[in-house]
Each structure stands twice: as C-alpha cells, then as structure tokens.
Amino acid sequence: MACKRLYRKAVLFGDSITQVSFEEGGWGASAADLLQRKCDVVNRGLSGYNSRWGRILLPHILPLDLLKDTVIATVFFGANDASLPEIAPDKYVSVEDYSANLKEIVEHLKTGGLRPDQIILISPPALNGEEWRKVCIEKDVKMNRKNENTGRYSRACVQVAKDLETHSVDLWSIMQEDKDWKRYLCDGLHLSPAGSQLLWKHLEKHFTKLAESLEMIYPDWSSIDPDNPEASLL
Amino acid sequence: MACKRLYRKAVLFGDSITQVSFEEGGWGASAADLLQRKCDVVNRGLSGYNSRWGRILLPHILPLDLLKDTVIATVFFGANDASLPEIAPDKYVSVEDYSANLKEIVEHLKTGGLRPDQIILISPPALNGEEWRKVCIEKDVKMNRKNENTGRYSRACVQVAKDLETHSVDLWSIMQEDKDWKRYLCDGLHLSPAGSQLLWKHLEKHFTKLAESLEMIYPDWSSIDPDNPEASLL
Numbered sequence: 001m002a003c004k005r006l007y008r009k010a011v012l013f014g015d016s017i018t019q020v021s022f023e024e025g026g027w028g029a030s031a032a033d034l035l036q037r038k039c040d041v042v043n044r045g046l047s048g049y050n051s052r053w054g055r056i057l058l059p060h061i062l063p064l065d066l067l068k069d070t071v072i073a074t075v076f077f078g079a080n081d082a083s084l085p086e087i088a089p090d091k092y093v094s095v096e097d098y099s100a101n102l103k104e105i106v107e108h109l110k111t112g113g114l115r116p117d118q119i120i121l122i123s124p125p126a127l128n129g130e131e132w133r134k135v136c137i138e139k140d141v142k143m144n145r146k147n148e149n150t151g152r153y154s155r156a157c158v159q160v161a162k163d164l165e166t167h168s169v170d171l172w173s174i175m176q177e178d179k180d181w182k183r184y185l186c187d188g189l190h191l192s193p194a195g196s197q198l199l200w201k202h203l204e205k206h207f208t209k210l211a212e213s214l215e216m217i218y219p220d221w222s223s224i225d226p227d228n229p230e231a232s233l234l
Numbered sequence: 235m236a237c238k239r240l241y242r243k244a245v246l247f248g249d250s251i252t253q254v255s256f257e258e259g260g261w262g263a264s265a266a267d268l269l270q271r272k273c274d275v276v277n278r279g280l281s282g283y284n285s286r287w288g289r290i291l292l293p294h295i296l297p298l299d300l301l302k303d304t305v306i307a308t309v310f311f312g313a314n315d316a317s318l319p320e321i322a323p324d325k326y327v328s329v330e331d332y333s334a335n336l337k338e339i340v341e342h343l344k345t346g347g348l349r350p351d352q353i354i355l356i357s358p359p360a361l362n363g364e365e366w367r368k369v370c371i372e373k374d375v376k377m378n379r380k381n382e383n384t385g386r387y388s389r390a391c392v393q394v395a396k397d398l399e400t401h402s403v404d405l406w407s408i409m410q411e412d413k414d415w416k417r418y419l420c421d422g423l424h425l426s427p428a429g430s431q432l433l434w435k436h437l438e439k440h441f442t443k444l445a446e447s448l449e450m451i452y453p454d455w456s457s458i459d460p461d462n463p464e465a466s467l468l
Binding site: 005007019020022024026028029030033043045052057060061091218221222224226230 | 262277286290291324452456467
C-alpha cells in the first residue's frame with residue numbers, strides 16, 4: 001500500500017480576513033474541508049496587521065521548517081495597508097512599500113521551497129464606505145479608508161503576482177462585478193459568509209488542482225485487510 | 235512584549251465524523267475558529283475506520299513529536315466498531331476490544347504529555363435505523379447497524395472516560411434527549427450541521443477553558459509601535 005504518510009501543509013497568511021476564515025461559511029474552513037486526508041491548513045492570520053508587520057515576522061511566522069512541507073500558500077494583506085495616512089498613520093503602508101513587502105513575502109516562500117504557482121496573492125476586498133463609516137462612528141474614530149484608494153492596492157497586488165508569476169485573486173474587482181456587491185461585506189470592510197464563499201469560488205480551482213495531485217493519506221477503509229490490518233496500515 | 239510564539243495543537247482523532255468536521259457548520263471548524271491565534275487544529279479523521287485500525291496507527295498518526303505541543307485532543311470512534319458482526323465483520327470490533335483500544339489511545343496521548351483533563355472521548359452518535367436502512371439499500375448492502383447496539387459502545391466509551399479520568403461527551407444519549415433527535419443526522423449515521431453544532435455545544439466549554447488559558451500569539455495590532463514595529467514583534 002504505497003500511500004503518503006505525511007500530511008502536507010497549506011498556509012494562509014494575512015490579516016483578520018484570514019484569521020477569521022474558519023468562521024461558519026469561511027473560506028479557510030472550505031480549504032481544510034477540500035484538503036481532508038491530504039493537508040493540514042495552517043492559519044497565520046493576524047487581525048489588524050499590515051504587510052509591513054507581516055514581512056517583519058516572516059522568519060518567525062513562516063519558518064523554513066514549516067514551509068518545507070507546504071504545498072500551497074495564500075498571502076492576503078492590503079486592507080490595513082490601505083488606511084488613509086492622514087487619519088490612520090499607524091496602519092498605513094504606501095502602495096510602493098506594500099508591493100515591496102508582498103515581493104519579500106513571495107521570495108521567502110520561494111526560499112522555503114514553494115514554486116510561484118503554489119502561491120496565491122489575494123487583493124484586499126472592495127470597501128463599502130457607507131457601512132464602514134458607521135463602524136468608525138461607533139468606535140469614535142475618523143473614517144479611515146476609501147474604496148478607490150483600496151483599489152490602488154488591489155491593482156498593485158495583481159501586478160506583483162504578474163511580475164513574480166504567482167497566481168492572484170483580484171477580489172476588489174471580482175466583488176464589484178456584481179451590482180449587489182455590498183452583500184459580500186459584513187461591516188463594510190470584512191467579508192460576510194457570502195463574500196467568503198465568493199473568494200473561495202476563486203481560490204477553489206487552485207486547491208482542487210492540488211488535492212487532485214495528492215494521494216489520500218492512509219488507505220481507504222475498504223482496502224484494509226481485516227484479518228491483517230497491520231499489513232495494510234503500516 | 236511577552237507573548238507566546240508557538241501555536242499549540244488541538245488534535246481531532248477519529249473516523250469520518252471527524253474527517254468531515256470542517257464542512258459548513260462543522261464542529262472541527264468551530265474549534266479552529268475558537269482557537270484562532272492560539273492553536274492549530276490538526277484533523278486526524280479517517281473515514282470508515284474503527285478503533286482497532288486507529289489504535290494500530292497510533293505511533294504514526296499521533297507521533298510523540300506532534301503530541302508534545304498538543305494541548306487538547308478529541309477521540310471519536312465507535313460508529314464503525316458497532317457494525318453488526320454477522321453483517322459487517324470487517325468493520326466490527328467487540329465492545330470489549332473497543333474499550334481496550336480507547337484505553338490504549340488515551341495511554342498513548344498521556345505518554346505524549348497530555349493530562350487526562352486535556353482528553354475528550356466522544357461516544358458514537360445515535361443511529362436512525364430507518365434512514366440508514368435506505369442508505370444500505372442504495373449501496374446494495376445489508377442493514378449493518380442497530381441503535382441499541384451502538385448504545386452499548388456509547389456506554390463503554392463513557393465508562394473508559396470515568397476509569398481514566400478524561401472528559402467525555404455521551405453524544406448517543408445527548409442526542410436522544412431531544413424528541414426530534416433524528417434531525418441531528420444527515421443520513422441516519424453521520425451528523426447533520428445541526429448535529430455537528432450539538433456536539434460542538436458540548437465540546438465548547440473544554441475548548442473555551444483552554445482558549446482562556448492561552449495567550450494570543452503575536453501582539454494585538456493596537457499595541458505595536460508603528461515607529462519601531464520590530465521592537466513589538468520580535
């Protein structure tokens with residue numbers, strides 16, 4: 001029974017939209033479900049983080065030891081980088097620095113052994129300013145993001161993916177192809193279950209291709225010899 | 235910033251009801267969501283497996299190297315063990331052997347460093363014979379399980395937990411406390427989303443207690459010094 005014994009790893013690296021991706025209807029849970037008996041899905045989402053902070057953490061949060069068994073990775077920053085510098089300078093990262101940080105993250109993943117086609121850069125989602133303004137008022141902070149500005153980061157993300165020959169999901173544009181796109185957000189900034197599943201719809205082909213390339217770990221129960229299970233299993 | 239850098243592990247070991255636990259509404263995904271920024275949830279569910287085959291795989295599927303960082307584990311066999319010996323002798327495990335296998339699994343987890351109160355034995359779910367019979371007819375096999383027989387395995391599971399001072403979830407009994415319990419199954423044997431969430435309701439207190447005992451990994455974004463993020467992060 002020549003079946004792989006090693007559960008490979010799928011790494012999800014990003015901000016809060018990655019961190020909460022195992023919520024009901026979440027895209028991270030969908031990935032884990034698709035990769036059952038093949039990969040462990042490792043969530044490295046950090047709420048509120050921008051690509052600068054993610055880049056600084058690279059050797060710690062994505063150590064080479066973790067990456068050596070990793071066969072797919074998503075990189076999903078930008079929603080915080082795109083904060084307006086005059087309102088939220090702490091989170092703000094210029095679009096040029098955002099691109100440079102994404103490049104450094106991809107280079108690190110490549111150093112860890114991933115091929116460019118095993119890496120998916122996800123652009124920040126579109127922003128519903130009307131809803132997000134309400135959240136800002138509730139939090140007693142100034143309105144700190146604009147959809148058009150977030151679009152610049154989205155285009156930069158897609159460009160980095162082109163330059164480095166990785167895959168990308170242009171979530172900002174994909175969402176807005178739907179007239180009713182605001183339903184993809186729960187608070188104007190973060191994904192609703194519908195938004196999470198829209199993202200998954202565009203990630204799924206890459207994860208499916210991976211799943212099809214990997215053998216199931218441990219034999220199917222029906223092929224185990226009940227009189228000598230050790231021979232089948234070990 | 236004295237924050238833990240190591241993502242601990244939560245291990246889910248069992249049969250198909252564990253393997254599919256990241257489906258929408260699944261209890262494994264709920265565990266991963268609750269433990270975000272604290273633990274990686276490692277799914278070691280094997281569809282169709284009984285406790286004998288799980289026990290044989292122990293040193294391979296739950297190696298000590300994996301267990302050393304593990305802080306909670308669920309063990310969830312019995313639904314296949316309780317196959318009727320005269321109909322499905324390949325999957326059948328006697329209730330005595332089932333108990334012995336559970337004990338061996340718990341002892342292995344303890345050898346790996348887990349305390350008994352970090353281990354949760356889950357009993358097989360109740361069986362809706364009417365629905366499962368339909369599945370058997372569709373598969374052109376003889377009806378191979380009986381609810382009352384599965385109940386014997388459930389009681390054995392609870393007894394092992396008492397003997398070894400681990401936690402347990404008596405899912406078979408809990409389900410049947412609800413007059414409308416058949417809705418907790420999708421095909422008479424496997425959990426529906428409602429059943430998965432019923433199980434989660436009874437697991438949640440243990441996972442919550444664990445989550446409360448663990449620090450969040452990496453600082454909250456609001457405590458990062460934007461002028462010197464390295465000092466906060468590294």
